Amino acid sequence: MSDKVQNEKENESQIQILYLYQILLKYFDQENPTSAMELLQAMHDYHQISVYRTTFPQNK
Numbered sequence: 655m656s657d658k659v660q661n662e663k664e665n666e667s668q669i670q671i672l673y674l675y676q677i678l679l680k681y682f683d684q685e686n687p688t689s690a691m692e693l694l695q696a697m698h699d700y701h702q703i704s705v706y707r708t709t710f711p712q713n714k
Contacts (some may be wrong), residue, residue, distance in 0.1 A: 673701045 677696045682688040688696075697703045 670697070670703060670705065673697060673703065 674693065674697065677693065677700060678688075681696065682692075694705055697705050
C-alpha cells in the first residue's frame, strides 16, 4: 500500500473518531446512555458515515 493511501485511511479513521466523540458529547451522557447500534445510526444520520458494529468494543 502506498504511503498516500495509508495516510488517507489514517486520516479517515481519525475523522470518524472525532465525529463519534462529537456525537457522544452532544447526544449521550450518563443519564442518556446509548448502545452500539444507536451510535452506528447516529454516525450515519449526522455524518453519512457507515461503520460496523465490530468497530465498538462490547461490554462483558
